[in-house]
Amino acid sequence: MQASEDELRAMMIGGLNGHAPSHAALLRALVPLLRAFYRRRMQGGEDDIEDLVQETLIAVHTRRATYDRDRLFTPWLFAVARYKMIDHFRLRRRNCPIEGLEEILVAEGFEDASNARMDLDRLLAELPPKQAESIRATRIDGLSITETADRAGLGASDVKVSVHRGLKALAARIAGERR
Numbered sequence: 001m002q003a004s005e006d007e008l009r010a011m012m013i014g015g016l017n018g019h020a021p022s023h024a025a026l027l028r029a030l031v032p033l034l035r036a037f038y039r040r041r042m043q044g045g046e047d048d049i050e051d052l053v054q055e056t057l058i059a060v061h062t063r064r065a066t067y068d069r070d071r072l073f074t075p076w077l078f079a080v081a082r083y084k085m086i087d088h089f090r091l092r093r094r095n096c097p098i099e100g101l102e103e104i105l106v107a108e109g110f111e112d113a114s115n116a117r118m119d120l121d122r123l124l125a126e127l128p129p130k131q132a133e134s135i136r137a138t139r140i141d142g143l144s145i146t147e148t149a150d151r152a153g154l155g156a157s158d159v160k161v162s163v164h165r166g167l168k169a170l171a172a173r174i175a176g177e178r179r
Helices: 005-016 020-041 046-062 073-092 101-105 110-125 129-140 145-152 156-178
Strands: none
Touching (some): 005 020, 005 073, 020 046, 046 073, 110 129, 110 156, 129 156, 145 156
16 A cells, blocks of 8 residues: 555655664655656656665755755655656756656646645545545556556556546536536
8 A cells, every 4th residue: 555645745854854764664665656757758668667666765865954844745756766867867967758858847836736645535535535546546547457456456447447437427526516
């Protein structure tokens, strides 16, 4: 199960306070988040993704003192991850299409990103759990239908239907709010 923003933030603060098990738990919890982040944004092999995950974990460890305890953790984490990805491309002198380039290059706007994440969490909380988890896994975490199905103990067609129905319900909800 994926750790929530509050859990990640608590582990980070625990680590900053010198509680080594909290810091170790944080680094373990970040691995699937970072893999999904890089898979969604890169066209590259698994080796490149794993290298970036490790580099980002090292950066989180070495730069943890720069984290502001009064702010959300994930915007800070993903800023570190974006910079590591940019460094990766720069080092390899590679040009490749990156989904959401503006988001990657902009260092400001963490509050907007955090607010969007909270809005998304609120919207998903209104869906049945199976639909919300299927959408989160496939559309946010970057898992495939098969990976999501295996993780949830469901069939692939069940996941597809859950995603479809959940997105349809969200679209109807959003359209209703804008009228």
